[in-house]
Each structure stands twice: as structure tokens, then as C-alpha cells.
Amino acid sequence: MHREDFPMLKQDIVYFDNGATSLKPQVMIDAMVDYYSNHTANIHRGDYDAAIKTDALYDEAREVVKNFLHAESSREIVFTSGMTDGMNRIVFGFMKYQLKPGDEVLISKAEHASCAIPWYVLQEELGIVVRSVPLDSEHQLTIQNLESMISPKTKVISLSHITNVIGDVRDVEKIGEIAEKNHIYFVVDAAQSVSHVPVDVLKMKASFLVFSGHKMLGPTGVGVLYGKMDLLSKMRPLCYGGGMNEFFESTGEYKIREVPTCFEAGTPPIAEVIGLSRVIQYIESIGVENIHKHEVELKKYLVSELLKIPNIVLYNKSSESGILAFNIRGVFSQDTAVYLNHYHIYIRAGNHCSKMLKDDLNIKNTCRVSMHLYNTKEDVDKLVLALKNSEDIFKIIL
Amino acid sequence: MERSLRQAIIVDHYQNPYHKGLVDDDRGEYIKNNTNSVSCIDNVDIMYKIKDGVILDIYFDGEACAISTSATSIMIHTLIGKTVKEARSYLKNYEAMIEERPYDKELLGELNAYEEIYLQPNRKKCALLPFESLKKVLDEIEEN
Ligand SMILES: Cc1ncc(COP(=O)(O)O)c(C=O)c1O
Numbered sequence: 292m293h294r295e296d297f298p299m300l301k302q303d304i305v306y307f308d309n310g311a312t313s314l315k316p317q318v319m320i321d322a323m324v325d326y327y328s329n330h331t332a333n334i335h336r337g338d339y340d341a342a343i344k345t346d347a348l349y350d351e352a353r354e355v356v357k358n359f360l361h362a363e364s365s366r367e368i369v370f371t372s373g374m375t376d377g378m379n380r381i382v383f384g385f386m387k388y389q390l391k392p393g394d395e396v397l398i399s400k401a402e403h404a405s406c407a408i409p410w411y412v413l414q415e416e417l418g419i420v421v422r423s424v425p426l427d428s429e430h431q432l433t434i435q436n437l438e439s440m441i442s443p444k445t446k447v448i449s450l451s452h453i454t455n456v457i458g459d460v461r462d463v464e465k466i467g468e469i470a471e472k473n474h475i476y477f478v479v480d481a482a483q484s485v486s487h488v489p490v491d492v493l494k495m496k497a498s499f500l501v502f503s504g505h506k507m508l509g510p511t512g513v514g515v516l517y518g519k520m521d522l523l524s525k526m527r528p529l530c531y532g533g534g535m536n537e538f539f540e541s542t543g544e545y546k547i548r549e550v551p552t553c554f555e556a557g558t559p560p561i562a563e564v565i566g567l568s569r570v571i572q573y574i575e576s577i578g579v580e581n582i583h584k585h586e587v588e589l590k591k592y593l594v595s596e597l598l599k600i601p602n603i604v605l606y607n608k609s610s611e612s613g614i615l616a617f618n619i620r621g622v623f624s625q626d627t628a629v630y631l632n633h634y635h636i637y638i639r640a641g642n643h644c645s646k647m648l649k650d651d652l653n654i655k656n657t658c659r660v661s662m663h664l665y666n667t668k669e670d671v672d673k674l675v676l677a678l679k680n681s682e683d684i685f686k687i688i689l
Numbered sequence: 690m691e692r693s694l695r696q697a698i699i700v701d702h703y704q705n706p707y708h709k710g711l712v713d714d715d716r717g718e719y720i721k722n723n724t725n726s727v728s729c730i731d732n733v734d735i736m737y738k739i740k741d742g743v744i745l746d747i748y749f750d751g752e753a754c755a756i757s758t759s760a761t762s763i764m765i766h767t768l769i770g771k772t773v774k775e776a777r778s779y780l781k782n783y784e785a786m787i788e789e790r791p792y793d794k795e796l797l798g799e800l801n802a803y804e805e806i807y808l809q810p811n812r813k814k815c816a817l818l819p820f821e822s823l824k825k826v827l828d829e830i831e832e833n
Binding site: 621622623624625626629640641642655656685686688689 | 700752
């Protein structure tokens with residue numbers, strides 16, 4: 292769908308590495324170029340035309356994100372540098388002051404490094420206990436397994452909405468309900484879900500939700516931290532400086548501004564926020580539901596074709612997203628990626644920053660196909676053909 | 690070296706690697722080195738037994754691409770029984786070959802299978818991986 296909107300696709304490539312980062316539509320690039328070419332100005336500080344325009348676009352962006360996530364107020368939207376930044380702010384700006392030694396945080400072995408390491412650091416610093424919910428035989432999280440791990444000590448459930456290797460779509464609405472009933476904070480990593488499936492922070496009863504712009508057709512260097520207002524008002528900034536203070540005196544007195552401005556110290560990524568806002572409008576014009584349907588259909592087709600090739604191992608046939616992890620039997624994943632690059636097919640090889648998943652998969656490295664709206668049946672056919680002919684792999688890559 | 694010969698050597702060492710599988714080192718005779726790096730997903734452990742300036746034994750294990758697995762296998766096959774001084778000479782000439790500097794082709798034998806790896810610059814680090822490990826270990830020994 293909409294391939295003509297993406298300048299990268301003028302090249303003869305099959306882009307299947309959307310889990311790492313997505314391609315960018317021309318409308319987003321234009322919005323950023325317009326800022327750099329026609330109305331460059333800092334925000335909140337100017338009285339001239341360009342600054343007024345930039346201010347308006349920056350403020351509008353918060354509104355656009357709020358509506359996209361179905362949040363109650365645009366004050367619950369904090370612009371960050373990305374998902375990882377947002378997650379660290381939650382752990383070290385909020386949880387560090389709310390949790391006590393012995394409190395338990397539930398994660399899973401399929402989580403990305405950014406959803407695990409901050410918690411492990413807090414475990415070391417504070418004596419909280421991080422526990423992993425066991426995954427089922429398809430490496431997916433089940434509600435039953437999650438519930439079995441909940442105890443009076445459980446204070447946080449921190450999970451990806453969609454995991455980046457297995458691609459299972461977690462039942463976040465159900466998890467949110469369980470969390471609320473048990474007075475547990477629910478932290479959602481939406482890095483792989485925004486723009487792929489509907490994200491509604493109220494329906495999932497999320498305490499916090501974080502994502503990056505660059506995986507959702509948007510710019511690098513920008514992300515969003517959503518937090519419920521009463522929680523954000525208890526969160527501490529991790530960064531202090533201009534833009535976020537009401538006053539400061541040589542006596543050392545200072546006062547910081549209200550949520551969310553207090554979390555945006557210094558000059559923010561202005562062009563990126565404008566680009567993100569534009570791309571959300573673009574995504575809404577297509578419809579997230581339509582994107583999801585397209586990706587699921589395409590994955591089903593890919594799986595059915597790959598099942599016909601005997602030496603291909605699939606790790607997550609059943610998950611309902613555009614993510615498929617596989618290997619050619621007896622071939623190291625990186626060699627497969629190099630081989631596919633020969634046909635201009637871009638996939639990713641490795642552990643995909645989910646290093647704990649190896650315990651569950653019994654294999655450290657996989658090849659990962661991850662889709663977005665612009666992928667087509669023809670893309671799948673090219674990949675399948677290359678994999679069918681892969682007896683030649685060493686002749687090609689060596 | 691012909692391309693088909695280079696491919697055959699690499700594939701042979703990849704599919705039937707020499708001294709793959711770590712040994713029990715109850716007596717602490719081996720130095721162990723891990724090649725894990727951020728730029729590469731290869732993760733190989735190499736164990737060296739070096740005594741009185743002679744390389745007595747090397748083993749390796751891990752998950753890695755065809756190029757680094759085969760290069761490790763060939764390196765091990767080449768170096769067992771050699772002196773540390775000879776190993777340094779292999780190291781120097783091998784690095785020179787990968788980096789397109791003049792080198793002693795005679796000396797390198799099967800290692801010449803990587804003589805054109807410079808044509809794929811992002812694979813150079815795969816070919817260098819075992820030799821970087823060797824260098825670290827030899828430097829360590831010399832320092833002590
Ligand atoms: C599931 C998941 N969470 C978090 C992240 C981190 O995103 P970023 O690197 O943009 O901060 C990623 C990126 O790979 C991811 O796949």
C-alpha cells in the first residue's frame with residue numbers, strides 16, 4: 292500500500308527491517324524540510340512570525356499525539372528522544388521514588404534490552420526484585436502465566452505491547468484490567484505496536500506508555516512518553532535547564548514548571564516533533580486497522596510459502612503481526628542476511644536486542660522479517676525465491 | 690588463489706571446523722578469550738595453551754558466521770606447534786593481507802582464502818576476528 296509515498300522505495304529494494312526502523316514518507320520529510328528551510332526558530336521564546344508558526348506546530352503536535360493515543364489530556368504527552376529515553380525516565384524518575392526494596396516488577400524474557408536493563412539497574416540500586424513471566428511453547432505471554440506470577444509484592448508489570456522477535460500482540464486491555472484490580476503500575480513498551488495496531492492508553496489502562504518516532508514512519512531522535520496525569524505529577528525530571536524552569540536566582544532558589552514542560556529541558560528536537568506530528572496525521576489517514584490487516588495477511592502468505600521450503604526453520608508462525616523470525620538450517624543468520632542483501636532484500640540478523648530470549652528459543656541468533664504498510668506480495672515472492680535458491684549461498688557470499 | 694578454491698576451503702572449515710568444542714581446563718593451563726563485540730553478532734570463545742613461547746594447543750567454540758568460523762578453524766590449524774614469534778609473523782602478514790598491504794603470500798598458506806575479503810569491507814572484521822583474539826592473548830602473555 293502507498294508505496295509511492297516513500298522515496299526510499301524508488302530504489303530496487305525489498306525493505307523488511309521495519310522492526311529496526313521504518314522508511315519515511317515524503318510528507319514527513321517535507322514537513323521537516325519546511326521547518327529547516329522556511330520557519331526555523333526556537334520554541335517558546337520568539338515574537339516573530341517564524342517563531343509563532345513553529346510554536347503553533349509544536350503545540351499542535353502534542354494535541355495530535357494525545358488524540359492518536361486516546362489520552363485524556365495533551366499534558367500527559369512528553370516528548371523524549373525515543374523509547375529508551377522514555378523508559379529510563381519512568382524507571383529512574385518515577386519508580387525509583389515509588390518502589391521499595393522487595394517490591395516486584397514483572398517482565399518477560401522476550402523483552403527488549405530497554406525494557407529489562409533499567410529494571411535490573413534499579414534492582415541493584417534499590418533492592419526491588421525483577422521476575423520474568425514464563426512464556427508458552429510458542430514463546431508468547433499468556434494471561435494465565437502472568438496471573439500466576441502476581442503476588443501482593445507485585446508493584447509493576449512492564450511489557451511490550453508487541454515483542455520485536457516473536458511479534459506476539461499482548462492482550463494489553465486484559466493485562467491493564469488485572470493491573471488495575473491489583474493496584475499495579477502497568478508500563479507499556481509500544482515501540483513495535485504504534486502504527487501497526489491501534490494503541491489506546493485508556494482502554495489498556497496504561498500507567499505509562501513509551502515509543503519512538505523512527506519505527507512508526509517518523510523521524511529519528513524523537514519519541515513519546517505518555518503518563519497518567521497523577522503519575523507524571525509525581526515523576527522527577529532527570530534533566531534540568533532552560534525551558535523547564537519558572538525562575539532561578541543566584542541564591543540557588545529555583546522553581547520548575549508544570550507537567551509536561553518540566554520534562555522538556557533545553558531545546559527539544561523541534562523538527563522531529565513536527566515531523567512526528569505530520570506522520571501521525573498521515574497514518575490516521577490510512578487507518579492503523581488497515582495497516583494491521585495488511586501485515587497479518589502478508590505474514591500468513593509468507594509463512595505458507597516458507598513452509599514449502601524444507602530447510603527453513605520458523606520460530607513464530609502463529610503471532611498476529613508482521614514479524615517473522617527464521618533461519619536457514621545450518622546457516623548462520625548473518626550469512627543469510629548478507630546473502631539476501633545480494634538480492635537487495637533487507638532483513639536483520641542477530642539477537643535483535645532481546646538477548647534473554649535465547650533461553651526460550653534455544654538459539655541465539657535469528658533472521659527477522661518485519662513488515663510495514665508498503666510491503667507487498669511481490670516483496671514476499673522475492674524473498675521466498677531467494678530462500679528457495681539458497682543452496683548456492685556460499686557461492687554468492689564468499 | 691582461484692575463487693572456487695577459496696570458497697571450498699572456507700566452506701570446508703565452516704562445515705567441519707578444526708578443534709571446535711571447548712576442553713575442560715581443570716589444571717588452568719589455557720587462556721580463554723571471548724570475541725564478542727558490539728559491531729558483530731559473532732560470539733566465539735577461544736582457548737589457548739601456550740608454554741615456554743610455544744603454542745601447544747588451541748580450541749574454540751561459539752556461534753559465528755562462515756567467514757569468522759572458518760578463519761578461526763584455519764588459524765588454529767596453522768598455529769598449533771608454532772612459536773609465539775612465528776604466530777606474530779602470521780598475525781602481521783594476515784592483517785596486512787586483509788588491509789591490502791604487501792604481505793608474504795607463501796607464509797599464509799590456506800589463510801590466503803581471505804585474500805579478496807577487502808572487496809566486502811563489512812566482512813573484513815569477520816575475517817580478522819580470531820586474529821584479534823590471538824593478538825590480545827599474545828600481548829597479555831608478553832606483558833606478564
Ligand atoms: C520492542 C522494542 N522496545 C524498545 C525498543 C527501543 O527503541 P529505541 O531504540 O528507538 O529507543 C525497540 C527497538 O528496537 C524495540 O523493538
